[in-house]
Amino acid sequence: GGLVHVPDSVFKSACVGSAEEAVAVADRVGFPVMIKASEGGGGKGVRKARDRGAIADMYRQVADEVKGSPIFLMRLCEGARHIEIQLVCDAHGNVAVLCGRDCSMQRRFQKIIEEGPPRAVPPETMAEMERAGMRLAQLVGYQNAGTVEFLFVEERNEFYFLELNPRLQVEHPVSEGITGCNIPSLQVLMASGADLTLLGDKVTKYIVSEASQGPGYNPFAKVHGHTIAARVTAENTADGWKPTVGAISSIAFQGLPDVWGYFSVSPTTSAVHQFADSQFGHVFAWGATRPEAIENMLLALEGLSIKGEVRNNVLILRQLVDSPDFKANRVDTTWLDSIIAGGTQPSAGPSEQTIAICGALMKAWRQIEATSRRISHEFIGRAAQPPMSLVQSLVELRTDFVCNKVQYRCEVYRHAPSVFSVAANGSLVQAKVYPMPEEGTFLVAYGDMKRAVTVRDEPGGALRLGINQHVAIIEKEKDPSLLTTAYTGKLTRFLVEDGGHVDKGAAFAEIEVMKMLCMITAPEAGCVSVERAAGSFVEAGEVIATMTLDDPSLVERPTPFSRELGDYAPLIDDGLASTGRSLSYQLGLLGARLESIFDGYLDNEEEVLGQLHEVLHDPELLQRELAEVVRRASADLPQHLTDQLAVLGSGGGPPSPLPGLG
Numbered sequence: 001g002g003l004v005h006v007p008d009s010v011f012k013s014a015c016v017g018s019a020e021e022a023v024a025v026a027d028r029v030g031f032p033v034m035i036k037a038s039e040g041g042g043g044k045g046v047r048k049a050r051d052r053g054a055i056a057d058m059y060r061q062v063a064d065e066v067k068g069s070p071i072f073l074m075r076l077c078e079g080a081r082h083i084e085i086q087l088v089c090d091a092h093g094n095v096a097v098l099c100g101r102d103c104s105m106q107r108r109f110q111k112i113i114e115e116g117p118p119r120a121v122p123p124e125t126m127a128e129m130e131r132a133g134m135r136l137a138q139l140v141g142y143q144n145a146g147t148v149e150f151l152f153v154e155e156r157n158e159f160y161f162l163e164l165n166p167r168l169q170v171e172h173p174v175s176e177g178i179t180g181c182n183i184p185s186l187q188v189l190m191a192s193g194a195d196l197t198l199l200g201d202k203v204t205k206y207i208v209s210e211a212s213q214g215p216g217y218n219p220f221a222k223v224h225g226h227t228i229a230a231r232v233t234a235e236n237t238a239d240g241w242k243p244t245v246g247a248i249s250s251i252a253f254q255g256l257p258d259v260w261g262y263f264s265v266s267p268t269t270s271a272v273h274q275f276a277d278s279q280f281g282h283v284f285a286w287g288a289t290r291p292e293a294i295e296n297m298l299l300a301l302e303g304l305s306i307k308g309e310v311r312n313n314v315l316i317l318r319q320l321v322d323s324p325d326f327k328a329n330r331v332d333t334t335w336l337d338s339i340i341a342g343g344t345q346p347s348a349g350p351s352e353q354t355i356a357i358c359g360a361l362m363k364a365w366r367q368i369e370a371t372s373r374r375i376s377h378e379f380i381g382r383a384a385q386p387p388m389s390l391v392q393s394l395v396e397l398r399t400d401f402v403c404n405k406v407q408y409r410c411e412v413y414r415h416a417p418s419v420f421s422v423a424a425n426g427s428l429v430q431a432k433v434y435p436m437p438e439e440g441t442f443l444v445a446y447g448d449m450k451r452a453v454t455v456r457d458e459p460g461g462a463l464r465l466g467i468n469q470h471v472a473i474i475e476k477e478k479d480p481s482l483l484t485t486a487y488t489g490k491l492t493r494f495l496v497e498d499g500g501h502v503d504k505g506a507a508f509a510e511i512e513v514m515k516m517l518c519m520i521t522a523p524e525a526g527c528v529s530v531e532r533a534a535g536s537f538v539e540a541g542e543v544i545a546t547m548t549l550d551d552p553s554l555v556e557r558p559t560p561f562s563r564e565l566g567d568y569a570p571l572i573d574d575g576l577a578s579t580g581r582s583l584s585y586q587l588g589l590l591g592a593r594l595e596s597i598f599d600g601y602l603d604n605e606e607e608v609l610g611q612l613h614e615v616l617h618d619p620e621l622l623q624r625e626l627a628e629v630v631r632r633a634s635a636d637l638p639q640h641l642t643d644q645l646a647v648l649g650s651g652g653g654p655p656s657p658l659p660g661l662g
Contacts, residue, residue: 003141015070019056025073026055032076035062039069041165044516046109048076057495061510061517064492077160080151082106082333083118085133086175088186088206089142094196095134096206098175098183099223100126105320107241107336110278112313113320114171114229116178118152119290120329123218125157130219134208136164145172145187154332170231170282173260177227177286179206225286226293230301230317232263232281234272234514236486237316238471240340243278243514244540245488246309247271251281258286259300272310274489278514281306290329297321307438309456315469349470353566354451355403358444358467359474360410360422361433362455363399365442366463368414395602401474407558408474415603416596427564447568459541460484480524480555483545487520489513491536491544498530502547509544525550583621584628590615 016022016035026033026049035058037045045066047058062071086098102118103111118126133148147169149162172183181203189199196207205222235241248270253261261283265272272280285300287293301318325331350358371393379386395414402408411423422429431446444451454466462475485491490512495502502508507519508528522528526547532538549555590612597603615621630637630645637645 004139011070014072016059016073017071019059022059022071022073023052023055026052029073029075032078033073034076035059035071035073037062037066037069037071038163040066045069048109057507065515065517077151077153078334079155079332080153080160081118081120081331082111082162083121083129083150083152083159084169085129085148085150086172086183087133087137087142087146087148088181088183088190088196088203089137089144089146090190090196091143091193092195092197093138094207095137095209096186096196096203097130097133097208097219098179098181098206099219100129101171101174103171104331104333105326105336106333107340111171112231112233112317112336113326113331114174114231115290115293116174116227117220117223119220119226120154121152121159122157123220125152125159126219127213127217129159130208131210131213132159132161136161142166144190145183151333170279171229173282173284174227174229177284178223178225180224181206225288226290227284227286228293228297228321229285230283230297230321231279231313232261232283232304232306232317233278233313234276234280234310235278235313236311237313238473239486241313242486243516243518244311245272245274245276245513246311248280248306248308248310250305250307252303252305253283253300254303256296256300258296260284261300261304274487274513276514291327294321294327307454311464311471315471350467350472352406352561352563354467355406355465355472355474356408356410356424356561357422357429357431357446357565358451358453358465359401359403359408359463359472360399360412360424361420361431361444362442362453362463362465363401363474364397364412364414364420365433366455367397367399368394391600395600400476402477402558403472403474405556405558406561407477408561413602415601416592417601419596419601422565425562425564427566429565429568430570447566449568459486459539462541477558478523481526481547481549482543483508483520483522483528483547484541484543485509485511485520485538486540487511487513487518488540489518489538491532491534491538492517493534494528494530494545496528499527501525501527511538520544522547524555583615583618583624586611587615587621 016025022035031052032048032050035047035049035055040046040062045062047062049055049058059071081102081104084101084103086100088096088098099117100121101114101116102120103114105111105113121129129150136148137146144166145168147165149165150159151162152159168183168187175181176183186203197204234244236244248265251263251265253263255261261281263281265280283297283300283304285293285297287296298318298321301314301321304314306312306314320326320336325335371390375386375390397412399410399412400408409424413421413423415421418432418434420431420433422431429446431444434443434445436442440455442453442455444453451467456464458464458473458475460475462473465472465474492510492512494509496508502522502525504523504525505521508522509520511518511520524547526549529546529548530544531546532542532544538544590608593603593608594612597605597608626645630642634642
């Protein structure tokens with residue numbers, strides 16, 4: 001019936017059937033190349049090979065991730081934008097094009113930010129894309145909602161066919177936001193045989209034909225406003241966007257008239273497991289203009305809070321949407337991967353001083369909790385006296401940790417239940433730590449700074465700190481001879497024999513996590529001894545092999561933290577009269593410090609007792625105390641008695657005899 005029939009032999013000739021054939025094809029078309037399973041998607045079943053040595057392993061990974069799918073190979077088009085055309089096609093040959101989407105912000109070939117309409121494409125080029133999508137749909141007699149994807153090279157104003165997705169994509173609300181069409185409803189209508197030309201102007205204005213696009217045709221004139229979508233994923237953006245698994249204790253999201261979101265987990269208690277997709281949420285924002293949509297998206301992400309064990313990308317999404325490149329619409333498909341490869345983030349996280357102070361306090365808090373439990377269980381519960389050194393470690397601690405390749409060595413002293421001092425490099429900062437009702441959440445205050453800090457356990461004994469929504473991982477200095485996995489999943493195979501040699505940065509093992517195969521690389525060069533068998537299920541942080549290093553002296557060590565902590569005013573009044581406080585107030589402060597000393601907390605006993613002695617021997621203290629008592633009781637005493645007590649309290653002479661006495 002006028003449709004094109006592609007013989008099986010022709011289709012097979014366009015596919016690659018083995019790793020050897022993939023190498024031969026790559027040699028012919030040139031590097032870099034993309035290896036892709038036609039039934040893959042969402043970053044699965046796709047790899048980029050820059051040299052022939054990587055092709056065999058990558059081909060096998062693609063085949064394993066999308067089993068049974070045809071695989072094809074093509075030359076990589078770098079620096080391009082990913083532009084999608086949203087189609088709705090009926091059984092009568094009519095094709096409606098609901099504008100398009102720009103999905104260029106990606107990492108590992110998986111979309112992170114989508115938006116529409118794709119304003120980076122000139123209107124006349126967009127019209128050509130619409131016609132190309134229409135022709136393809138009509139050529140094969142397509143009947144459904146679907147997406148035709150193109151790579152658009154902006155500098156040459158050229159586009160190339162990528163693929164047709166014969167399904168509804170998760171970002172379809174972007175097109176709904178700018179067209180007002182309900183695409184799932186249209187999909188049902190198409191399946192029932194409905195005619196697009198009979199569905200009213202809201203739909204018919206998007207029907208495309210060769211005749212409908214005359215001179216001056218502008219596809220963007222039919223749409224209203226701009227919509228941006230952001231994918232919420234379970235990934236550790238501070239460590240190369242590695243997938244993570246774990247429980248989600250709560251999700252708080254505030255929808256607005258122009259902001260909405262979908263989440264595939266319960267808002268109260270749920271989890272992302274190793275067999276799940278990394279995406280578990282999608283946030284959308286509409287605006288009359290692109291800048292307005294960006295502001296609404298930033299507002300939406302600011303109000304999104306996800307708590308629990310699993311890592312997420314919400315903070316980095318805010319930074320990406322707020323970045324100068326995105327605001328200026330200068331993002332292509334390589335932009336985000338280049339940032340990740342460079343080990344940088346769009347904006348800075350906590351300073352080294354903030355990490356030193358908050359990290360030392362939180363690590364000390366955890367150590368104090370552990371020591372308290374040990375004393376209670378091993379000694380108090382057995383009517384035994386704990387060692388003095390163990391008791392002393394409740395108030396005087398040393399904390400050593402590494403964060404972002406910086407080695408921190410701090411001393412922490414506890415002066416009261418919530419009062420601490422942190423010392424490092426000859427500097428001292430006094431801070432207060434207040435536990436919040438939610439477990440693992442604290443308010444840390446020092447100087448005029450207040451930090452909201454969350455603490456979560458990480459594999460290998462590390463701690464994940466959320467400091468004002470920025471993430472910092474504090475951990476022990478790593479031993480490069482212990483090879484661990486950063487993922488939880490199935491250890492599919494080792495790429496070297498037991499005892500075999502591996503170069504620094506080379507992959508030595510492969511693990512399946514979230515339906516994807518990920519490589520585990522060696523931190524240094526050496527010979528590998530296998531500890532866990534292939535096929536085992538392993539937890540993140542678990543040692544799967546050990547290494548005999550080629551040259552231990554070449555191991556990269558963290559840089560010592562050498563700065564001062566900062567010049568912050570002490571939070572605790574020391575009780576000195578020079579503070580300008582009343583003697584009664586000073587007496588209260590010194591009394592509280594003395595009680596903390598009796599409770600075993602650290603303080604300068606001689607200083608406290610000396611100041612207390614001065615205050616108690618000051619005659620003005622009794623006068624001030626009496627004056628305060630008189631002030632409080634004056635409403636219940638006769639005026640003449642109040643006056644005489646006031647004279648006595650002011651240090652005057654003895655009062656005259658009271659009436660009726662003498």
